[in-house]
Amino acid sequence: MIKINEDKLAKLSTTNQMLDEKYGEHGTASRNEFDEQSLAWFYGNMLKERRKELKMTQKEVAEKLGREQSYIARVERGKADIQLSSFFRIAGILGIQFVPSFVQV
Numbered sequence: 001m002i003k004i005n006e007d008k009l010a011k012l013s014t015t016n017q018m019l020d021e022k023y024g025e026h027g028t029a030s031r032n033e034f035d036e037q038s039l040a041w042f043y044g045n046m047l048k049e050r051r052k053e054l055k056m057t058q059k060e061v062a063e064k065l066g067r068e069q070s071y072i073a074r075v076e077r078g079k080a081d082i083q084l085s086s087f088f089r090i091a092g093i094l095g096i097q098f099v100p101s102f103v104q105v
Contacts, residue, residue, distance in 0.1 A: 041078030043087065048076040050094045064093045 013021075020026075023034040051061055058072040065072070065086075074080035075090065091098060 037078060040080075040082075044076045044078040044080075047090055047094060047096075050096055051076075054094060056094070061090065061093055065089060 019031070019034070024030040051058070057069075058076070059069045062069045062072045071080060072090070075082055075086075088098065
């Protein structure tokens with residue numbers, strides 16, 4: 001069995017500590033921007049992976065959406081300022097259904 005060195009473990013940084021150092025603490029403008037970009041990338045990547053599972057091209061999705069292929073490419077890279085309605089339309093084209101859950105934060 002592997003023995004864990006507690007001293008080394010205590011010196012390790014957490015992910016949040018590393019993010020705080022690089023992008024600022026929660027609530028700062030730089031951290032909020034990072035969090036927004038991270039979410040945009042995450043959701044774009046989720047759509048891209050599903051599109052690939054369905055063996056669809058960006059152009060096919062764009063045609064069904066009535067947009068240009070370049071728009072789908074920007075969405076998938078997290079570089080488009082996408083409206084929620086557009087996100088749900090793209091998700092619907094890809095057979096993804098979202099059930100909203102509202103939680104007070």
